[in-house]
Each structure stands twice: as structure tokens, then as C-alpha cells.
Amino acid sequence: MAGKLGAAAATYSPSTGQRRKRPTIQTGSELARPDGRGLHQCRPAFLKTGAVNSASGSAYAEFGNTKVIVSVFGPRESKKAMMYSNAGRLNCNVSYTTFASPVRGQTPETKDLSSMLHKALEGAIILKSFPKTTVDVFALVLESGGSDLPVITSCASLALADAGIMLYDIVASVSVSCIGKNLLIDPVSEEEVHQDGALMITCMPSRNEVTQMTVTGEWSTTKINEAMQLCLDACSKLGKIMRSCLKEAASAPQD
Amino acid sequence: MAAASGTNDLSSEMELDAFRRLFPLSFHERHLLESIRPDGRPLGRARDTSLSLGAVASANGSALAKIGCTTMLAAIKLEVMTPTVEAPDEGCIAIDFHMPPICSPLIRPGRPAEVAPVISKQLSDTILSSGTIDLKELCLVSGKAAWMAYLDIYCLDADGALFDAALLSAVAAFSHLQIPVVSLNDDGRIVLVSEENGGSMKEKEPVNKEKIKLKMNSQPFSLTCILHKNYILADPISEEESIMETYLTVVLDTNYQLVSLNKPGGPGLASTSSIQDCIALAQKRVKELQQILSEAISDMEVD
Amino acid sequence: MVGLSLGEQTFIKGGIDQDLRTDGRKRLTYRPIFVETGIIPQASGSARVKLGATDVIASVKAELGKPNPSYPDKGKVSIYVDCSPTAEPSFEGRGGEELSTELSSALERCLLGGKSGAGAGIDLSSLCIVRGKVCWDLYIDGLVVSSDGNVLDALGAAIKAALSDTAIPKVQVSANAPSDEQPEVDVSDEEFLQFDTSGVPVIVTLTKVGGHYIVDATTEEESQMSSAVSVSINRLGRICGLTKRGGAGLHPTVILDMISAAKHVSEQLMNKLDSEIAAAEACDEMES
Numbered sequence: 001m002a003g004k005l006g007a008a009a010a011t012y013s014p015s016t017g018q019r020r021k022r023p024t025i026q027t028g029s030e031l032a033r034p035d036g037r038g039l040h041q042c043r044p045a046f047l048k049t050g051a052v053n054s055a056s057g058s059a060y061a062e063f064g065n066t067k068v069i070v071s072v073f074g075p076r077e078s079k080k081a082m083m084y085s086n087a088g089r090l091n092c093n094v095s096y097t098t099f100a101s102p103v104r105g106q107t108p109e110t111k112d113l114s115s116m117l118h119k120a121l122e123g124a125i126i127l128k129s130f131p132k133t134t135v136d137v138f139a140l141v142l143e144s145g146g147s148d149l150p151v152i153t154s155c156a157s158l159a160l161a162d163a164g165i166m167l168y169d170i171v172a173s174v175s176v177s178c179i180g181k182n183l184l185i186d187p188v189s190e191e192e193v194h195q196d197g198a199l200m201i202t203c204m205p206s207r208n209e210v211t212q213m214t215v216t217g218e219w220s221t222t223k224i225n226e227a228m229q230l231c232l233d234a235c236s237k238l239g240k241i242m243r244s245c246l247k248e249a250a251s252a253p254q255d
Numbered sequence: 256m257a258a259a260s261g262t263n264d265l266s267s268e269m270e271l272d273a274f275r276r277l278f279p280l281s282f283h284e285r286h287l288l289e290s291i292r293p294d295g296r297p298l299g300r301a302r303d304t305s306l307s308l309g310a311v312a313s314a315n316g317s318a319l320a321k322i323g324c325t326t327m328l329a330a331i332k333l334e335v336m337t338p339t340v341e342a343p344d345e346g347c348i349a350i351d352f353h354m355p356p357i358c359s360p361l362i363r364p365g366r367p368a369e370v371a372p373v374i375s376k377q378l379s380d381t382i383l384s385s386g387t388i389d390l391k392e393l394c395l396v397s398g399k400a401a402w403m404a405y406l407d408i409y410c411l412d413a414d415g416a417l418f419d420a421a422l423l424s425a426v427a428a429f430s431h432l433q434i435p436v437v438s439l440n441d442d443g444r445i446v447l448v449s450e451e452n453g454g455s456m457k458e459k460e461p462v463n464k465e466k467i468k469l470k471m472n473s474q475p476f477s478l479t480c481i482l483h484k485n486y487i488l489a490d491p492i493s494e495e496e497s498i499m500e501t502y503l504t505v506v507l508d509t510n511y512q513l514v515s516l517n518k519p520g521g522p523g524l525a526s527t528s529s530i531q532d533c534i535a536l537a538q539k540r541v542k543e544l545q546q547i548l549s550e551a552i553s554d555m556e557v558d
Numbered sequence: 559m560v561g562l563s564l565g566e567q568t569f570i571k572g573g574i575d576q577d578l579r580t581d582g583r584k585r586l587t588y589r590p591i592f593v594e595t596g597i598i599p600q601a602s603g604s605a606r607v608k609l610g611a612t613d614v615i616a617s618v619k620a621e622l623g624k625p626n627p628s629y630p631d632k633g634k635v636s637i638y639v640d641c642s643p644t645a646e647p648s649f650e651g652r653g654g655e656e657l658s659t660e661l662s663s664a665l666e667r668c669l670l671g672g673k674s675g676a677g678a679g680i681d682l683s684s685l686c687i688v689r690g691k692v693c694w695d696l697y698i699d700g701l702v703v704s705s706d707g708n709v710l711d712a713l714g715a716a717i718k719a720a721l722s723d724t725a726i727p728k729v730q731v732s733a734n735a736p737s738d739e740q741p742e743v744d745v746s747d748e749e750f751l752q753f754d755t756s757g758v759p760v761i762v763t764l765t766k767v768g769g770h771y772i773v774d775a776t777t778e779e780e781s782q783m784s785s786a787v788s789v790s791i792n793r794l795g796r797i798c799g800l801t802k803r804g805g806a807g808l809h810p811t812v813i814l815d816m817i818s819a820a821k822h823v824s825e826q827l828m829n830k831l832d833s834e835i836a837a838a839e840a841c842d843e844m845e846s
Binding site: 011012013014051052053054055056058065069070071073076079093095097098099100101102104136138139140142143 | 311312313317324330333334353355356358359403405407409412413435444445493
């Protein structure tokens with residue numbers, strides 16, 4: 001078996017020989033998105049809580065081709081903690097399946113996704129409500145189709161709510177890509193490859209507070225203003241969808 | 256038996272959930288006396304099983320299998336490799352079973368589950384050695400190029416009978432697998448022939464004519480049973496697996512021929528008759544699973 | 559971890575409220591910056607930056623490599639930061655690792671621009687030698703020697719100084735190479751090209767303590783923060799990257815407020831840093 005796996009490095013996935021890497025997105029004023037959406041239109045979202053039975057809480061999110069499962073375990077005994085702590089601990093981990101990306105095993109820059117998720121969530125969780133213990137948030141990206149981190153963050157917040165962890169508010173996250181002069185909300189992978197800049201906002205819609213924000217690329221202040229407003233509006237819409245998803249789950253008869 | 260009767264007395268004074276947690280064994284044994292299990296199943300019945308094919312869009316073949324709460328997602332990705340000198344006209348299949356931390360409270364990141372490599376090995380043995388898939392069918396150009404099929408199975412929810420669910424999802428993923436049309440380009444590399452520009456590629460003859468499905472000779476299906484005293488419990492949940500530690504996995508193909516039989520030790524010893532009972536239960540289960548698989552395939556074809 | 563008594567905490571917070579911090583600075587004043595360039599002879603460029611008691615080293619190493627097939631006309635840059643266990647007790651063992659990856663990705667976000675390479679502080683297309691075949695790979699390594707808060711800004715400044723110290727050898731490409739083969743290149747030992755650093759931004763971290771925000775926080779002040787925002791701004795006053803560093807939520811208008819404050823501070827910092835770098839380079843040349 002080892003010999004066969006050793007040969008794995010020599011394999012390649014066949015590409016469509018002729019149509020290679022022609023940028024699908026023109027940087028003109030008329031901009032067509034690969035999935036035919038409007039520039040400021042998000043992908044249809046499907047959210048469901050209670051995807052994993054053995055977890056304290058869990059959620060499944062599907063935004064276009066981006067599919068994510070998040071499980072929450074705990075509050076449970078802290079493994080690492082030696083010191084007494086008044087506040088609880090939050091532990092996040094994000095991983096990808098080997099088939100998440102079009103090319104096998106080529107996962108996107110995952111090295112800091114876990115800590116980004118941690119930062120996006122920690123401002124929303126009432127850590128004082130579970131002293132001495134740890135809440136584990138584990139995410140698995142089944143398929144990566146762009147805007148992975150915002151989907152993971154929103155899904156994780158639903159899972160936390162499903163687990164009954166005390167939150168100040170649910171957390172919704174949306175990103176925009178800047179291509180040329182245009183702002184595209186909720187970009188897919190093809191758009192992310194060609195983007196000139198990106199802005200991601202994670203916020204608590206009812207409190208109107210931003211828990212996490214990142215910007216890459218060169219932006220003017222007015223453009224940042226515009227992009228932030230776009231994200232915040234989308235976040236509050238997403239927040240409503242998440243709320244109704246939770247309400248539905250709570251009102252549904254227990255099995 | 257005195258201890259058991261002692262707990263029996265306690266049971267009348269204690270809440271059900273507390274009794275279940277404090278005396279799990281006697282809780283289950285009292286159910287077994289009545290020939291029923293805590294979830295309402297008779298001893299020999301497996302949980303509700305469902306299958307859906309094509310769950311992963313980015314893979315060449317995929318399936319989601321659910322047995323009760325146990326959920327498995329299997330996906331196959333095809334890549335091109337140069338066949339080995341020993342077998343120039345054969346492809347290769349690499350099977351990997353993953354248990355990510357989301358599936359169970361017992362698994363933490365950075366510390367892989369102990370059972371995962373065991374199940375991984377069992378799966379490759381069952382699928383590769385039984386000749387279910389003819390590796391020659393994965394050949395593209397003899398000695399030059401062949402398919403390497405990476406089968407990755409992810410456990411999304413672990414609630415007992417992991418091997419049964421993993422095998423079911425693997426078999427279903429193979430029956431969903433479509434081998435794409437490819438041709439050999441001038442550099443000796445294999446490229447995809449897409450439907451739109453198929454005409455312009457006329458000069459390069461496709462290696463294979465059309466999208467084909469893999470032929471499967473005889474699909475293996477399995478049933479895991481717990482052996483506890485004189486009882487045989489089919490398709491255990493994780494709670495039952497953790498309390499009663501002896502189990503037996505029977506793998507049969509569609510002709511009810513025995514592919515694999517696995518009893519990995521355990522405190523209970525199996526008599527010949529109980530093994531035969533397990534095989535009889537497995538035969539019944541194979542019929543059910545075959546039905547479920549063919550329904551899933553026809554469902555997909557309707558879409 | 560800084561163990562501060564309640565009194566000390568109140569003292570720090572009270573000082574910030576009154577625009578007079580414990581070390582006598584105003585809220586938006588940096589500590590004195592000390593820059594030294596060319597400290598590692600083996601590297602293509604290097605610099606050491608001291609910001610109060612925070613001490614960091616950055617080095618740049620240029621190597622020939624192959625461009626990423628998705629971006630055939632661009633070179634590659636990778637940034638890696640290491641937190642020395644001696645810099646702070648909490649960095650011991652694996653403690654520094656998380657901070658290392660966090661700093662590395664924050665720096666990448668601030669310096670390398672969008673995925674298409676637009677708006678990058680480091681012009682990646684200037685690193686390309688033969689399209690799709692040969693390019694320069696820049697390996698930027700940061701080392702935190704001693705930490706007294708505001709490590710990210712110090713690293714940003716050190717990388718800027720190291721890049722302006724960087725000399726990339728001139729390369730001759732043999733013209734008659736067949737198109738499908740790897741062309742032969744001749745790296746000159748004597749002629750060097752100075753790296754253009756005019757587009758490299760500076761990083762300004764604003765730390766929110768109580769109702770106010772401060773720049774260049776010390777470790778003690780950082781222990782009292784509710785959240786922090788790092789903004790990287792180039793000479794044109796345009797934002798090249800932004801990272802919010804955890805903590806409590808912020809109102810969107812506060813973030814915009816912090817961005818404009820950071821912009822204001824960045825002008826002074828940029829000028830100060832430029833003159834420090836120029837002085838350090840002049841000093842370096844005198845010695846050699």
C-alpha cells in the first residue's frame with residue numbers, strides 16, 4: 001500500500017486542454033458573474049441546525065457550492081488548562097476534506113483560518129457563562145466554492161446557538177471582492193482568484209458591532225465605506241435568515 | 256447476580272436517565288430480556304438507512320450514506336498516473352477513511368482517532384481483494400496512462416457501525432462514478448474532452464468513447480452484530496458498542512458469498528451457531544441494502 | 559502575561575483618558591524608532607528596528623524560482639515570522655507559534671495586496687525574469703527578539719527597512735534558449751539592482767483601551783485593550799490592508815474613525831521611518 005501511495009505524487013488531474021485560464025471576469029463596466037448573479041446579490045443560502053447528532057450543537061451551511069459542517073462540543077473539561085480561569089475558553093479548528101477543492105489535496109491558505117474563526121467568534125460569546133471549561137468549535141469544509149471563511153463563521157455561530165452556548169448576538173459574516181471598479185458581494189472561487197482586493201466583515205447584526213474585519217489590496221476610504229455598508233446590509237439580511245432557521249428548529253416538534 | 260438484583264431495586268427509585276448513565280449494562284440487559292432495544296428496535300433489525308448519490312459536485316463520484324445517525328460522505332476523484340511496470344494495464348485505487356473532529360466528542364484535532372486507520376485498512380482489504388472492481392477497467396493507454404482513483408470517506412457523525420456505513424457509502428460512490436472522456440495530447444499528457452469543443456478536437460482521438468460507468472462485478476455489503484451473552488444485536492449504536500464489547504462484522508456480496516468475517520477479539524466468545532445466525536442476519540441485510548442502492552441509483556437517473 | 563494590580567490598571571486607563579500615558583506620551587505618539595540596516599551580511603537585505611523595548615529583525619533573501627502557473631508574470635514572496643522564546647515568557651514552547659502564524663498572515667495581508675497582485679506594496683511583476691519560467695522568490699523572515707507591545711508595526715517597519723536595503727543581482731538571460739525549455743540565466747556577482755520600496759506601506763495599529771484608542775501600545779497597555787485594528791497605509795494615503803485583532807466588537811463608525819486616525823498617524827510615521835532608514839543606510843555605507 002505504501003508503494004502505491006508513494007506513487008501518488010506522480011499523478012495529476014487532467015485539465016481541459018484548450019480552455020485554460022482565460023479570465024472569465026472582464027474588468028469592464030459590464031461585468032457578468034460566472035453564476036449569473038447581480039453584483040450585489042448573495043448566493044442562495046441553505047442553513048440547517050442539528051446536522052451532527054453526537055455533538056452538543058451543530059449546523060450545516062450551503063452557500064452555492066461552498067458546503068460546511070460545524071460541530072460544537074462542550075462546555076467540557078479543559079484539556080490544556082492548568083490555571084484556573086474565570087472565563088471559559090474557546091477552541092476553534094477548521095479543516096478541509098481532500099475533495100474540497102477542484103485539485104485534490106490542494107487546500108487554500110488554511111494556516112490561519114482557525115485563529116481567524118476564533119477572533120470572529122470570541123467577541124460574541126459570553127465566556128463568563130462557562131468558567132473553567134472549554135467550548136470546542138470544529139469546522140469541516142466539505143466543498144470549497146469561495147467565501148469559505150464567512151460561511152464557516154456564520155455556520156459556527158448557528159452551531160453555537162444550537163448548542164445553547166450563551167451569545168450576545170448571532171454572528172453573520174459576508175465578504176466582498178473588488179475587481180476593477182466593481183464590488184462583488186459573496187464572491188465564488190473563480191472571482192476570488194482574479195480579485196484585486198477583498199474585504200470581509202463579521203458582525204453582530206442586532207448590536208451593530210463588528211467582531212472581525214479584514215481588508216486586503218489597495219482601497220480608498222470612500223471605497224471602504226461603500227464596501228462596509230454593502231457587507232453590513234448583507235450581514236443583517238443573513239442574520240434574519242439565521243434567526244428564522246433557529247426559530248424553525250426550536251418550534252419543530254422534538255423528534 | 257446479587258449485584259444485578261441490587262441495581263434492579265434501585266431502578267424503581269431512580270429516574271430513567273440517571274439509571275441509564277449509572278448502570279448502563281443492566282439498563283440494556285433489562286431491555287434485552289424483553290427482546291427490545293432502548294431505541295425501540297427488535298434485536299435483529301438495522302436502523303433506517305438512506306443513501307443519496309452525487310453529494311459532492313467537485314468529485315467524479317460521490318455518495319452520502321446514513322445508517323440511523325451514523326453519516327458517511329464518500330467521494331472519488333480520478334487522477335492520471337503512469338502504471339507500474341508489473342501491471343502496465345491496470346489502474347489503482349487508494350482508499351482512505353477519515354474521522355474529522357466534528358464527528359465525535361472523543362476526537363480532538365491533532366490527535367487522530369485510533370479506529371480510523373483500522374477501518375481504512377479493512378475497507379481497502381474488502382474492496383480491493385474481493386475483485387469487486389476490475390482494475391483493468393481503469394486503464395487508459397497500456398503502459399502509459401491509467402486512472403488513479405482516490406476514494407476518501409469522511410465520517411460526519413459517528414454513532415456506531417462505522418464500517419457498515421463506510422462500506423455502503425464507498426460502494427455507492429463507485430456505482431455513481433463516471434469516468435470522463437479524455438484524449439492523449441501531443442505532450443503525452445491526458446486532457447479532458449469537454450462536450451462543447453469536442454468537434455475541434457477531432458484530430459485527437461479520445462482514448463475512451465463516452466462517459467462510462469465502472470462495472471462492478473458483485474458489490475460487498477456488511478452487517479456488524481454485537482454478541483452479548485446469548486443475544487445478537489444487529490447494527491449497534493455507539494452506546495451499545497461501548498458497553499458490550501464483542502462484535503462481529505460479516506461482509507457478503509450480492510450472491511451471499513462470504514467476502515470477509517471479522518471478530519476482533521473481545522471478552523465474548525462466539526459459538527458456531529451464533530456466527531451462522533449473524534450470517535443469516537447479514538443475508539437479510541444485503542437484500543435491504545441492495546434495494547436501497549438500486550432505489551438511490553434510479554432516483555438519481557430521474558433527476 | 560502581565561500581572562497588573564487593580565491600581566496599576568486604573569492608572570494606565572486613567573492616563574489614556576487624560577491623553578498622558580504612563581511613559582509621558584500622548585495617545586497618538588509613537589515611541590522613538592531606532593533603525594539599523596545591513597546587519598546580516600549573508601542576506602540580500604536586512605534591518606533591525608527597535609521601538610522602545612520591542613526589538614525585531616527582518617531579513618530578505620532572494621532566490622531564483624519558478625513562477626506560479628496561475629500568475630506566470632509575477633514573482634513570489636513569502637513572509638514568515640518567528641517569535642523567539644526569549645522575547646516573552648508566554649512564547650516558550652508552542653506558545654509563540656500561534657502568534658507567529660497570526661503575524662505572518664497579517665503581514666502578508668498588509669504587504670502583498672489582493673490575489674491578482676493589484677495594490678501590493680511589493681511590486682511582484684518586477685520580480686519576474688522570464689515569463690512563466692524564471693522569477694525571483696523573496697523570502698522575508700522576521701524575528702521577534704524582544705517584545706514590549708506593538709510587534710506588528712515594528713515588523714512592518716523592519717521589513718520596509720530591510721527591503722530598501724535589499725540589492726537583487728542583475729540577471730542575464732541567454733537569448734537563444736528554445737522556448738519550451740528552462741532558459742539559462744547568468745546571475746551577476748557585481749551588479750545589483752536596488753529594490754523599489756516607494757510603494758511599501760507602513761502598518762499602524764490602533765489599540766482601543768476604554769473609550770479611546772492609542773498607537774504603539776506597550777505590553778502593559780495591550781493587556782488592558784478591548785480590541786485592536788491594524789491598518790497598513792501607503793505613501794498615497796490609500797489603505798493596503800486591515801486586520802482587526804479579536805477582542806470585543808466595534809461599531810462600524812468607530813472603525814472608520816480609527817482608519818482616518820491611522821491615516822493621519824501614518825504620514826508622520828512614514829516620514830520619520832524614511833529619514834531613519836536613510837540615516838541608517840548612510841551609516842552603513844560609511845562603515846563599509
